[in-house]
């Protein structure tokens with residue numbers, strides 16, 4: 473079993489380059505099903521999740537060529553077939569469910585394994601299905617599968633009870649080639665939705681309003697091949713900003729979008745972290761050498777504070793002066809890292825959707841578990857500053873969403889490495 477080992481206490485320095493966003497590239501790869509021509513995605517983050525969704529497409533008959541030297545992926549889905557998908561692959565990650573909309577649009581039929589829940593919550597798919605039904609799909613669920621059928625998808629007005637990122641993406645993809653106009657109300661506004669829409673529009677789709685609560689999709693007849701570079705990963709960038717704060721270091725983080733990171737930047741400033749934007753706002757100098765103060769955080773849909781940064785902030789607040797309250801409103805079970813941080817000496821009490829954190833002076837290294845992707849990042853951050861050695865297990869969660877995190881941190885001066893034991 474692979475583990476990440478950190479010998480805590482090193483100050484970090486230097487520059488780190490942020491990769492493209494997992495949550496942007498996964499829907500983009502799913503959307504490639506809608507086009508029969510070559511698509512090239514540049515600056516692809518070579519993550520485990522990217523490998524999984526690429527395998528899903530390959531198993532269905534697509535050409536997927538991953539060039540790890542140039543970080544480029546070439547995809548051509550003209551030979552893709554609506555055969556039964558490999559349930560094991562689909563169940564490996566939630567984002568595989570994003571092929572439902574495009575497959576249904578291309579073939580009028582798609583049968584997929586139910587994605588099921590994951591460590592952070594039950595993660596239902598009712599809003600995805602509500603949207604597809606409104607476009608004319610008939611949906612059956614049985615024996616662990618979802619089967620969607622539609623002769624021809626037709627545009628409609630769809631109100632989402634909650635601005636679900638995945639449901640918004642599935643509906644956008646299903647309606648890009650549908651007949652007529654689709655209007656999604658209370659749509660998710662995340663930057664990754666805007667990126668998916670930019671990608672689709674580059675291919676010839678007619679979609680307006682991405683980044684607002686109302687997205688309007690005029691169905692077109694076909695989409696053309698293109699070359700596209702996804703946006704930077706605001707969560708990876710945020711994780712490195714917190715790394716500077718936790719280790720009381722000064723770092724330069726390159727490859728950011730200040731607007732996308734604003735909720736995180738503003739919260740870090742409130743904690744006492746100094747932030748300077750440079751290089752046309754594409755880089756940040758983060759100075760975490762001041763004493764940090766406790767703050768309140770409430771996770772919300774974008775532009776609120778991102779749930780995917782909650783665990784990392786909990787590590788930092790465990791070492792801040794005074795009390796903090798973290799309220800998680802997006803996922804019902806996203807505090808498992810609290811138990812692991814407590815093992816390292818943090819003072820945290822979880823009560824329902826809130827965690828009450830009382831800052832302590834030090835954490836001490838021990839074996840802890842990456843209970844999910846961001847929880848794993850939070851453990852690494854804790855290990856960077858803890859006394860002695862921290863061993864993080866279940867690192868496959870971390871590999872889903874961080875490109876060589878231990879290499880990037882080692883270059884900044886951390887004593888961190890991967891072992892097999």
Ligand SMILES: CC(=O)N[C@H]1[C@@H](OP(=O)(O)OP(=O)(O)OC[C@H]2O[C@@H](n3ccc(=O)[nH]c3=O)[C@H](O)[C@@H]2O)O[C@H](CO)[C@@H](O)[C@@H]1O
Pocket residue numbers: 494495496498566567593594595596597598599600601634635636637638639660664779780802803804
């Ligand atoms: C691959 C990807 O982009 N993942 C991101 C995406 O996940 P994902 O797209 O799964 O997140 P959603 O926005 O859909 O989920 C948010 C909340 O809505 C609920 N819900 C969702 C769909 C549905 O049909 N019914 C329903 O009740 C979920 O259970 C959850 O409580 O957005 C999340 C929220 O920003 C991020 O944490 C994930 O990193």
Ligand SMILES: C=C(OP(=O)(O)O)C(=O)O
Pocket residue numbers: 565566567590592780845846873
């Ligand atoms: C929850 C996350 O991702 P996913 O939706 O892919 O599980 C995440 O990136 O933190």
